[in-house]
Each structure stands twice: as structure tokens, then as C-alpha cells.
Amino acid sequence: MSINRLLSCVFRILYSVFCISSLLFFLAISISTNLFAQEVVEIKDSAINKTHIDYAYPKPQWLGKTFLQDQAHIWTSPLRIKKKDLHYLIPLSLATAIIMVFDEDINQKTQQFKNNNQWVKNLSPILTDGGEIPVVGGISAAMYITGLAIKDDKLMQTGAIAGYALVNAAVVVTVLKMIAGRQRPRVDGTSNWKPFPQTLEQFNGTSSDYYASFPSGHSIAAWTLATVVAEQYKETKVIPILMYTFATGVALSRTTENAHWLSDAIVGSALGFGIGKYLAKKHKSTKWFLFPSQSGGSLMVTGIYRL
Numbered sequence: 001m002s003i004n005r006l007l008s009c010v011f012r013i014l015y016s017v018f019c020i021s022s023l024l025f026f027l028a029i030s031i032s033t034n035l036f037a038q039e040v041v042e043i044k045d046s047a048i049n050k051t052h053i054d055y056a057y058p059k060p061q062w063l064g065k066t067f068l069q070d071q072a073h074i075w076t077s078p079l080r081i082k083k084k085d086l087h088y089l090i091p092l093s094l095a096t097a098i099i100m101v102f103d104e105d106i107n108q109k110t111q112q113f114k115n116n117n118q119w120v121k122n123l124s125p126i127l128t129d130g131g132e133i134p135v136v137g138g139i140s141a142a143m144y145i146t147g148l149a150i151k152d153d154k155l156m157q158t159g160a161i162a163g164y165a166l167v168n169a170a171v172v173v174t175v176l177k178m179i180a181g182r183q184r185p186r187v188d189g190t191s192n193w194k195p196f197p198q199t200l201e202q203f204n205g206t207s208s209d210y211y212a213s214f215p216s217g218h219s220i221a222a223w224t225l226a227t228v229v230a231e232q233y234k235e236t237k238v239i240p241i242l243m244y245t246f247a248t249g250v251a252l253s254r255t256t257e258n259a260h261w262l263s264d265a266i267v268g269s270a271l272g273f274g275i276g277k278y279l280a281k282k283h284k285s286t287k288w289f290l291f292p293s294q295s296g297g298s299l300m301v302t303g304i305y306r307l
């Protein structure tokens with residue numbers, strides 16, 4: 001093995017450690033405690049000897065304050081990892097790290113598979129569009145507007161949470177891309193890293209393809225939307241299946257489109273699932289307002305979904 005090859009392997013291993021910490025960082029979101037926005041009060045009914053649950057719905061929250069609080073919770077999530085969670089976090093993280101080491105070989109095989117199968121060529125660009133901001137944002141807006149029009153609080157709240165979660169996910173993925181600086185496979189098929197501050201070169205005319213691969217933005221967007229909808233409508237078994245199938249298709253299409261390495265898509269998917277799960281649970285019954293009105297009221301963003 002040549003010195004250059006050896007150094008390249010060492011470099012990849014070091015960045016694999018970076019990926020492990022990132023994956024642990026955000027998968028912890030899905031296992032965080034105290035996720036609900038409402039307080040639950042149990043009241044004993046001695047007459048019928050049953051326990052009733054009375055939901056004390058919170059007062060409306062300012063959207064800006066809630067956003068800052070949730071971002072703080074997301075970025076500090078590693079502090080809440082429990083020992084029992086490591087039973088699956090460590091194997092999953094190690095598997096992702098191993099995939100990262102072999103990303104170049106996997107990418108070559110993926111492109112060969114695509115070139116040899118016309119159905120992949122036809123389906124891949126359609127699926128990848130499912131992670132575009134206009135698509136995921138449009139779906140969220142459509143749910144919100146439809147819920148508002150037909151007076152369906154649950155649908156309206158789902159649209160609001162999905163849109164809100166997508167904004168949170170966008171902040172996370174933008175920061176991580178800026179820190180990591182991984183080159184997209186379509187540049188020259190090599191997995192090169194130019195971490196911050198080298199990533200700032202993209203603002204001086206250099207193509208962002210040299211810095212914007214890790215993690216996958218389309219994957220995090222699709223999985224964030226899918227998880228919020230699946231969580232809101234989990235009582236209808238087919239909806240989570242359809243949503244997670246959609247998100248998986250988007251993530252895989254990013255590799256067949258030669259826009260991301262497989263490990264980029266895996267980490268992006270994990271982030272989207274964690275962020276979507278956390279925010280869907282926490283804000284299931286949250287009311288948001290944009291700013292208070294002069295009359296003492298407020299411009300509301302959402303209604304409230306009552307069980």
C-alpha cells in the first residue's frame with residue numbers, strides 16, 4: 001500500500017469518527033424525554049373507579065422563542081444519551097462509519113446499477129424531487145391550508161409542525177455542511193473533505209459541490225416531513241408505511257443521482273427522523289403566535305389538536 005493510500009485511509013477513519021459523533025448527536029433526539037408540550041393531570045373518579053386524563057393545554061407560545069429553545073435542545077441532545085440507548089446507537093454508528101470508508105466503491109457500483117437499469121434512470125429523478133424544498137414545503141403548506149379550510153385541527157397542526165420541523169432541519173443540515181465540507185461524488189468520484197473554514201471558499205466563486213455533500217439535505221427534509229406525518233397519523237397503519245417508503249426512496253435516489261455518498265444519505269435520514277420525531281411529539285398540542293396585537297390578542301399560526 002502506498003503512503004498516499006495509507007494517509008487517505010487514515011483520513012477517512014478520522015472523519016468516520018466525526019460521523020459517529022454526529023449520528024449519536026442527533027439520534028439522541030428521538031429518545032429524549034419530556035417531549036410533550038402539554039401537562040397531563042390524572043384525576044381519580046371515585047364514582048366509576050376509572051382514571052381520566054385531563055389535558056391542561058399550554059398558553060400560546062411565541063414562535064421565535066420556541067424555535068430557539070428547540071434548537072438548543074437539538075444541539076445539546078448528546079448530553080441526554082442514556083446507557084441503554086448505546087445498545088443500538090453504537091452498532092448503527094459503526095455501520096455508518098464502515099459504509100463511509102467504502103463510499104467510493106459503493107458509489108461506483110450504484111452508478112453501474114443505474115446505467116444498466118432503465119427503470120432506475122426513469123424513477124430516480126422523480127424520487128429525488130421529493131426532497132426539494134418547494135415539494136416538502138408545499139406539502140406542509142397544503143396540509144395547513146386544507147386543515148384550515150375544512151376545520152380539521154389535526155391536519156392543520158400537522159402542516160404547521162411539518163413546516164416548523166423543516167426549518168429546524170434546514171438550520172441543522174446547513175451548519176453541518178459548513179463544518180464538514182465534503183465533496184459530492186459527481187465532482188470526480190473521490191470522497192474529499194475540506195472542513196471549515198475551507199468551506200467558505202464556496203462564497204468566493206468555487207462551486208458548492210466541493211463542500212456540500214455531508215449530510216444529505218434532501219434526505220433530512222424528506223425524513224423530517226415523513227416522520228411528522230407518520231407520528232401524527234400513526235393510528236392509521238398505512239400512513240407511516242407510505243411516508244417512510246417515500247422518504248427512503250428520496251434518500252436512495254440521492255445516491256443514484258450521484259449527488260451524495262450513501263453515508264450522507266444515511267446520516268441525513270437519521271437526522272430527519274430524530275428531528276421530526278422530537279418536534280412532532282413536543283408540539284402535538286402547541287399553539288404558536290407570530291407577534292402580539294395591539295388589542296392584547298395575537299396573530300395565531302396554528303389551531304390546537306385535541307385528542
